[in-house]
Amino acid sequence: MQAYISLIAITGALAAGTVSPGPSFILVARNAISLSRRHGVATALGMGTGAFIFSVMALLGLQAVFNAVPIAFWLLKLVGGGYLVFIASRMLRSARKPLQALASSKTATTSLWQAYIFGLLTQLSNPKTAIVFAGVFSALLPQHIPRYFYAVIPLAAFCVDTGWYSIVAFVLSSEKPRTTYLRFKTVVDSTAGCVMGLLGLKLILSSK
Secondary structure, three states: OHHHHHHHHHHHHHHHHHOOOOHHHHHHHHHHHHOOHHHHHHHHHHHHHHHHHHHHHHHOOHHHHHHHOHHHHHHHHHHHHHHHHHHHHHHHHHOOOOHHHHHHHHHHHOOHHHHHHHHHHHHHOOHHHHHHHHHHHHHHOOOOOOOOHHHHHHHHHHHHHHHHHHHHHHHHOOHHHHHHHHHOHHHHHHHHHHHHHHHHHHHHHOOO
């Protein structure tokens, strides 16, 4: 019974963290609106895969590795912050371009696989997420971890992230949000790019 309670508590904690706005939300929302619903869902699948990887790493003792080799965490933060700044620069460069021209060119050149990879890399770009996973698991895992947890918990993390971001993709790719985005595209893209860039810079600066 305690194992099931731990599993429910961990899933709830991960879900609470997932719905908090951040770089992942920004990327899924923008891909769903400016490219297509399918691109948004592909990005969501990338996010879910990243959560799956982080949960496996946390179960295998990622926190202990970071404590033993502090420079590994520092390097991950540096690379992750740089990636977020790169994504932000792409958003800012396209902010003033008309949606029709942008969508036609991007949809033609951005495959669903590329959208998936963007989602995966964005999720993995923040090593602090790995620390959150490790912290949640340390606090909520039972003392003796059942073997099936090593499969069930990563699967739960994948389903939580993929499910939430797929909902975001479906909702924001509908006609009304798309029309609103079209009206305020420059402001929305510029704001999203600035927020993404600031998150990246914060990650880089906090690694020093």
